[in-house]
Amino acid sequence: MKKTFYPKEFIEKYKKLLGEEWDEFFKTISKKEEKSIWINNKKTDIEKIKQKMLEKNIVLKKYSFSEWAFGINYKKPGDLEEYKKGEISIQEKASMLPVIILNVKKENIVLDACASPGMKTIQLSNIAKKVIALDVNTKRTKILLHNKNFFGLDNVFVKRMDVRNFKEKFDKILLDAPCSSEGLVRKKRDALKGWTQEIVLKKSKIQKELLLHCFDLLNKNGELVYSTCSFAPEENEEVILYLLEKRKNAVIVPIKLEGIKIRKNLLCENCIRLWPQDNDTQQFFIAKIKKVN
Ligand SMILES: C[S@@+](CC[C@H](N)C(=O)[O-])C[C@H]1O[C@@H](n2cnc3c(N)ncnc32)[C@H](O)[C@@H]1O
Known part of the structure; x- marks a missing residue:
């Protein structure tokens, strides 16, 4: 198996941040994560997929947080006929949580x-x-459009544009921000190939702009979820603290998730960090923000 690439500076940074937990963290991110699927109710239903998997002797493990989310003991779910028909999508467990x-x-x-x-x-x-x-991104918008059609998402309207130029107001916004993608290291062995602290800081600057703008697109009492798959405090807690400083009507809402270990966040109250070693997942940082007036 191909070895995971880790930049020296990355190791030094997170050894310092994690202290005694570094070994467990490093061991977890160096092994592959569990495969998981989301059942797409635009094309099928849970019982049909359960039955089809049973017939193929594939075991589904139900996740506590959603009736449509399952772990799957099949090496290449992308080869399954159900995936090829758009009935299931392949999505990492922690990555399902922002929604x-x-x-x-x-x-x-x-x-x-x-x-x-x-x-x-x-x-x-x-x-x-x-x-x-x-x-x-033009190329990525094409992929998004392809997936809209492939998965039969008839209530999705795709637009290629910079959200910082968008003006409509919403009650619910998901900002799954572009990040240094550190958390992808369990999935992609060379995810950290181009990693530098400069990239982390560059992303942090964009994330602050995106979050501030998206917050301003909320209606009163509207809610926004900010998420990244990065480990970096600069891309996570620092971005949230920036918003709190700039917008006095932003409140971080406590998050409850059944069956998922969540730790108290010492840098930014009510934000959550899903460390890979806690739930055997990919890294995710998630904050739920409400506009109170
Ligand atoms: C982490 S990825 C999103 C993953 C996606 N939410 C999913 O679950 O499949 C971040 C995306 O943000 C897009 N992006 C970056 N800057 C943006 C901007 N200013 N406005 C809109 N999209 C942007 C990137 O092209 C990239 O596709």
Whole structure:
């Protein structure tokens, strides 16, 4: 098996941040994560997929946080006929949580501010009335459009644009921000190949702009979920603290998730860090923000 690449500076940074926990953290991120799927209710239903998997002797493990989310003991779910028909999507467990935490209702119109390739758009589309899915990148918007059609997301409207130029208001917004992608290291052995602290700081600057703008797109009492798959405090807690400083009507809402270990965040109250070693997942940082007046 190909060895994971770790830059020296990355190791030094996180050894310092994690202290005694470094060994367990490093051991976890160096092994592959569990395969997991989301059942796409635009094309099928849970019982049909359960039955089809049973017939193939494939075991599904239900996740506590959603009826549509399952672990799957199959090496290449992308080879399954159900995937090829768009009935299931392949999505990492922690990556499903930002949408769950946004707590979208069937009457909601949702902004998916940074949407491509659209894995979270599938989840949103399965729950909400309508989803506006934006992405600034031309190539990635094409992928998003392809996935909209492939997964039959008839209530999703795709637009290629920089969300910082978008003006409509929403009750629910997902900002799954562009980040240094550190958390992808369990999936992609060379995810950290181009990693530098300069990139982390550059992303942090963009994330602050995106978050401030997306917050301003919320209606009063509206809610926004900010997420990244980075480990860096500069891309996570620092971005949230920046918003709190700039917008006095922003409040961080406590997050409850059944069956998922969440630790108290010492840098920014109510934000959560899903460390890989806690739930055997990919890294995710998630904050739920409400506009109170
Ligand atoms: C982490 S990825 C999103 C993953 C996606 N939410 C999913 O679950 O499949 C971040 C995306 O943000 C897009 N992006 C970056 N800057 C943006 C901007 N200013 N406005 C809109 N999209 C942006 C990138 O092109 C990239 O596709």
